Amino acid sequence: MAQLIDRFGREVTYLRMSVTDRCDFRCVYCMSEHMTFLPRAQVLTLEELAFIGETFVELGVKKIRLTGGEPLVRHNVEQLFDHLGALTELNELTFTTNGSHLSQYAERLKKAGVKRINISLDSLKPTLFKELTRIGELSQVLAGIEKAREVGFQRIKLNAVILSGRNDNEVLDLLRFALERGIDISYIEEMPLGAITEHSRSEAFCSSQALRDRISQEFELLPTSENTGGPSKYWRIPGYDSRVGFISPHSENFCSTCNRVRLTVEGRLLLCLGNEHSIDLRSVIRSHPGDKEKLIEAIMQGMSIKPERHYFELDNDPQILRFMNTTGG
DSSP: OOOOBOTTSOBOOEEEEEOOSOOSOOOTTTSOSSOOOOOGGGSOOHHHHHHHHHHHHHTTOOEEEEESSOGGGSTTTHHHHHHHHTOTTOOEEEEEEOSTTHHHHHHHHHHHTEEEEEEEOOOSSHHHHHHHHSSOOHHHHHHHHHHHHHHTOSEEEEEEEOOTTTTGGGHHHHHHHHHHHTOEEEEEOOOOBSOOOSSOHHHHOOOHHHHHHHHHTTSOOEEOOOOOSSSOEEEEOTTOOOEEEEEOTTTSOOGGGOOEEEEOTTSEEESOTTSOOEEEHHHHHHHSTTOHHHHHHHHHHHHTTOOSOOOOOSSSSOSBOSOHHHHOO
16 A cells, blocks of 8 residues: 655654544633534544544554544544554554543543543643633543543653743643653644634743743753654653653744644645645545545545645734634644
8 A cells, every 4th residue: 555655755654633623621722712613514423534544544654643622522432442443553543632531531542542642731720720721620630630540541641832921830830740640741832723812822922942941940851862753852851751842833843754644523634734735535535435545546635735844923813714623633
């Protein structure tokens, strides 16, 4: 079977699949407070998602991450985890969650074959956590984290989007929280997706280097060559098992090593997070049900339009109007 190689020689081995645009939080950097979600007819069925995921694995994809919105709010989503987890040629099945439903689902997902999970956690202060998520309860997420640790995933990672003047004074507290529990953490520069009015992205921007400088005042950070297949650049702190990652779409562009594509829940194959280049896979599989060759043809077409890089700008209106919940986090 042909490999997925774009016109810049980059091999695509990682697929991020959004299983829903819905979420039980309304994080200020991810979506509007009052969202209009997709009607059911526009959303890929679980069977369609499984068919597309299986085809990508046949084309050489080794890692699939299920995302949202919040994946665990989708009814019967466990069936998709089961299907993908049973694919012998898939090296790793992972997912990203806000943690609100982990207490209920962690054990079930571990049995389905999930090896690593990412949990969004931007604050350890209940009041600020609710302010940033607009709805979320910190205690619920912390309970989910502890359940995930108890179940015993290979790795657990916290994802923290850091905003200047909001939660940047918690960088060290979040790090200590991760170190004490032997879990990983990645600090993320805010992605300029979707038009927001809640804050100024340019004023809230925190660079990865600024965060490393702050952490280095208390801990020794040693760069590593470790790679989990995603955009994080990892560092280690002597004496701890945790990895400290930085995702830097603005300050340290990682496009030259991009090995990823995204599938939105409405079936758009996005070739770049920061561009609108896409292929409509939903129309292909609904016009040609069960025809894997037609689907492969469309996916291969996508490799020919995958752009070289994104050009995120903080000071201007967003070039990409879709929010992260519709993109797939």
